[in-house]
Amino acid sequence: MKTVLYPGSFDPFTNGHLDLVVRAGRLFDRVIVAIAVNSQKSPMFTMEERKALIELCCREIPHVQVVAFRGLLVDAIEEFGANAVLRGLRAFSDFEYELQMALMNRSLRHSCETIFMTPTQENSFVSSHMVKEVAMLGADFSAYVPPAAVPVIAAKIREMKRKEEGK
Numbered sequence: 648m649k650t651v652l653y654p655g656s657f658d659p660f661t662n663g664h665l666d667l668v669v670r671a672g673r674l675f676d677r678v679i680v681a682i683a684v685n686s687q688k689s690p691m692f693t694m695e696e697r698k699a700l701i702e703l704c705c706r707e708i709p710h711v712q713v714v715a716f717r718g719l720l721v722d723a724i725e726e727f728g729a730n731a732v733l734r735g736l737r738a739f740s741d742f743e744y745e746l747q748m749a750l751m752n753r754s755l756r757h758s759c760e761t762i763f764m765t766p767t768q769e770n771s772f773v774s775s776h777m778v779k780e781v782a783m784l785g786a787d788f789s790a791y792v793p794p795a796a797v798p799v800i801a802a803k804i805r806e807m808k809r810k811e812e813g814k
Protein backbone atom coordinates (compact mmCIF):
# COMPACT_ATOMS: atom_id res chain seq x y z
CA MET A 648 0.00 0.00 0.00
CA LYS A 649 1.57 3.26 -1.14
CA THR A 650 0.69 6.40 0.77
CA VAL A 651 1.58 9.96 -0.14
CA LEU A 652 1.40 12.80 2.33
CA TYR A 653 0.40 16.16 0.87
CA PRO A 654 1.39 18.85 3.39
CA GLY A 655 0.51 22.51 3.30
CA SER A 656 -1.18 25.41 4.99
CA PHE A 657 -4.35 25.06 2.89
CA ASP A 658 -5.60 28.46 4.06
CA PRO A 659 -7.92 27.95 2.25
CA PHE A 660 -8.05 24.83 0.07
CA THR A 661 -8.13 25.82 -3.63
CA ASN A 662 -8.81 24.21 -7.00
CA GLY A 663 -5.04 23.85 -7.37
CA HIS A 664 -4.92 21.73 -4.21
CA LEU A 665 -7.93 19.67 -5.28
CA ASP A 666 -6.35 19.10 -8.68
CA LEU A 667 -3.25 17.64 -7.01
CA VAL A 668 -5.26 15.42 -4.65
CA VAL A 669 -7.17 13.97 -7.62
CA ARG A 670 -3.99 13.38 -9.63
CA ALA A 671 -2.17 11.82 -6.67
CA GLY A 672 -5.18 9.57 -6.03
CA ARG A 673 -4.57 7.95 -9.41
CA LEU A 674 -0.99 7.08 -8.48
CA PHE A 675 -1.20 6.22 -4.78
CA ASP A 676 -3.43 3.93 -2.74
CA ARG A 677 -3.95 6.61 -0.11
CA VAL A 678 -3.55 10.39 -0.11
CA ILE A 679 -3.16 12.10 3.25
CA VAL A 680 -3.76 15.83 3.15
CA ALA A 681 -1.74 17.12 6.11
CA ILE A 682 -2.48 20.58 7.44
CA ALA A 683 0.56 22.17 9.05
CA VAL A 684 -0.23 23.92 12.29
CA ASN A 685 2.25 26.74 12.75
CA SER A 686 1.82 28.90 15.83
CA GLN A 687 3.90 31.65 14.20
CA LYS A 688 1.43 32.11 11.37
CA SER A 689 -2.00 33.64 11.79
CA PRO A 690 -4.18 31.85 9.27
CA MET A 691 -7.58 33.08 8.11
CA PHE A 692 -9.12 29.71 8.95
CA THR A 693 -8.55 27.69 12.10
CA MET A 694 -7.11 24.20 11.76
CA GLU A 695 -10.56 22.72 12.46
CA GLU A 696 -12.17 24.92 9.79
CA ARG A 697 -9.51 24.00 7.24
CA LYS A 698 -9.88 20.31 8.03
CA ALA A 699 -13.68 20.43 7.72
CA LEU A 700 -13.45 22.33 4.42
CA ILE A 701 -10.91 19.92 2.88
CA GLU A 702 -13.00 16.94 3.99
CA LEU A 703 -16.05 18.53 2.36
CA CYS A 704 -14.20 19.30 -0.89
CA CYS A 705 -12.67 15.79 -1.09
CA ARG A 706 -15.70 13.84 0.10
CA GLU A 707 -16.21 12.16 -3.28
CA ILE A 708 -12.56 11.22 -3.81
CA PRO A 709 -11.81 7.76 -2.43
CA HIS A 710 -8.92 7.01 -0.06
CA VAL A 711 -8.30 10.60 0.99
CA GLN A 712 -7.66 11.34 4.65
CA VAL A 713 -7.26 14.79 6.19
CA VAL A 714 -5.01 15.24 9.23
CA ALA A 715 -3.23 18.04 11.04
CA PHE A 716 0.36 18.01 12.23
CA ARG A 717 2.60 20.18 14.38
CA GLY A 718 6.36 20.25 14.18
CA LEU A 719 8.49 18.62 11.56
CA LEU A 720 7.11 17.23 8.35
CA VAL A 721 9.55 14.32 8.47
CA ASP A 722 8.00 13.27 11.80
CA ALA A 723 4.50 13.48 10.30
CA ILE A 724 5.60 11.17 7.49
CA GLU A 725 6.61 8.56 10.07
CA GLU A 726 3.52 9.11 12.19
CA PHE A 727 1.11 8.63 9.28
CA GLY A 728 3.11 5.87 7.59
CA ALA A 729 3.62 7.74 4.31
CA ASN A 730 6.07 6.66 1.60
CA ALA A 731 6.57 10.09 0.07
CA VAL A 732 5.73 13.78 0.31
CA LEU A 733 3.72 15.44 -2.44
CA ARG A 734 4.15 19.09 -3.36
CA GLY A 735 2.76 21.10 -6.24
CA LEU A 736 4.93 23.04 -8.64
CA ARG A 737 2.98 25.75 -10.40
CA ALA A 738 5.71 27.86 -11.89
CA PHE A 739 9.45 28.11 -12.01
CA SER A 740 9.27 30.58 -9.13
CA ASP A 741 8.04 27.79 -6.83
CA PHE A 742 11.01 25.63 -7.63
CA GLU A 743 13.76 27.17 -5.51
CA TYR A 744 11.80 27.04 -2.26
CA GLU A 745 10.44 23.58 -3.01
CA LEU A 746 13.88 22.20 -3.86
CA GLN A 747 15.31 23.66 -0.65
CA MET A 748 12.50 22.14 1.37
CA ALA A 749 12.83 18.72 -0.27
CA LEU A 750 16.59 18.69 0.32
CA MET A 751 16.22 19.82 3.93
CA ASN A 752 13.67 17.09 4.56
CA ARG A 753 15.93 14.48 3.00
CA SER A 754 18.84 15.77 5.04
CA LEU A 755 16.73 15.43 8.20
CA ARG A 756 15.53 11.98 7.20
CA HIS A 757 17.43 10.11 4.54
CA SER A 758 14.38 8.13 3.43
CA CYS A 759 12.21 11.20 2.81
CA GLU A 760 11.31 11.39 -0.87
CA THR A 761 9.44 14.37 -2.33
CA ILE A 762 7.32 14.03 -5.44
CA PHE A 763 6.35 17.11 -7.41
CA MET A 764 3.23 17.31 -9.52
CA THR A 765 2.00 20.12 -11.71
CA PRO A 766 -1.58 21.35 -11.74
CA THR A 767 -3.58 21.95 -14.91
CA GLN A 768 -2.80 25.16 -16.70
CA GLU A 769 -5.96 26.90 -15.48
CA ASN A 770 -4.90 26.26 -11.88
CA SER A 771 -1.27 27.15 -12.38
CA PHE A 772 -1.64 30.72 -11.08
CA VAL A 773 -4.02 29.92 -8.23
CA SER A 774 -2.72 30.28 -4.68
CA SER A 775 -4.44 30.50 -1.31
CA HIS A 776 -2.81 33.89 -0.78
CA MET A 777 -4.27 35.34 -3.99
CA VAL A 778 -7.68 33.80 -3.41
CA LYS A 779 -7.81 35.47 0.02
CA GLU A 780 -6.65 38.79 -1.38
CA VAL A 781 -9.12 38.99 -4.26
CA ALA A 782 -11.95 37.66 -2.11
CA MET A 783 -11.28 40.23 0.63
CA LEU A 784 -11.28 42.97 -1.99
CA GLY A 785 -14.69 41.93 -3.23
CA ALA A 786 -13.83 40.09 -6.48
CA ASP A 787 -15.58 36.93 -7.61
CA PHE A 788 -13.26 34.14 -6.41
CA SER A 789 -15.54 31.21 -7.25
CA ALA A 790 -13.46 30.06 -10.24
CA TYR A 791 -10.45 29.36 -8.00
CA VAL A 792 -11.88 27.18 -5.26
CA PRO A 793 -14.08 24.06 -5.18
CA PRO A 794 -17.82 24.95 -5.24
CA ALA A 795 -18.28 23.72 -1.66
CA ALA A 796 -15.65 26.19 -0.47
CA VAL A 797 -17.34 29.29 -1.92
CA PRO A 798 -20.00 29.84 0.79
CA VAL A 799 -17.54 28.92 3.54
CA ILE A 800 -14.97 31.51 2.40
CA ALA A 801 -17.66 34.12 1.77
CA ALA A 802 -19.02 33.61 5.31
CA LYS A 803 -15.53 33.92 6.81
CA ILE A 804 -14.94 37.18 4.94
CA ARG A 805 -18.28 38.56 6.16
CA GLU A 806 -17.35 37.55 9.71
CA MET A 807 -13.93 39.22 9.43
CA LYS A 808 -15.40 42.41 7.99
CA ARG A 809 -18.03 42.53 10.76
CA LYS A 810 -15.28 42.18 13.35
CA GLU A 811 -13.21 44.89 11.63
CA GLU A 812 -16.16 47.23 11.75
CA GLY A 813 -16.61 46.41 15.45
CA LYS A 814 -20.14 45.08 14.99
Ligand code: PNS
Pocket residue numbers: 654655656657683718719720721747748751752
Ligand atom coordinates in the same frame (compact mmCIF):
# COMPACT_ATOMS: atom_id res chain seq x y z
O1 PNS B 1 1.30 25.52 1.94
P1 PNS B 1 2.67 25.93 2.39
O2 PNS B 1 2.56 27.04 3.42
O3 PNS B 1 3.60 26.25 1.28
O4 PNS B 1 3.29 24.63 3.16
C1 PNS B 1 4.58 24.67 3.72
C2 PNS B 1 4.77 23.47 4.64
C3 PNS B 1 3.69 23.44 5.71
C4 PNS B 1 4.70 22.18 3.85
C5 PNS B 1 6.18 23.59 5.30
O5 PNS B 1 6.30 24.82 5.92
C6 PNS B 1 6.44 22.50 6.33
O6 PNS B 1 6.70 21.37 5.98
N1 PNS B 1 6.32 22.82 7.62
C7 PNS B 1 6.56 21.88 8.70
C8 PNS B 1 7.85 22.24 9.45
C9 PNS B 1 9.07 21.57 8.83
O7 PNS B 1 9.16 20.37 8.75
N2 PNS B 1 10.03 22.40 8.41
C10 PNS B 1 11.29 21.90 7.84
C11 PNS B 1 11.19 21.60 6.37
S1 PNS B 1 11.43 23.04 5.43
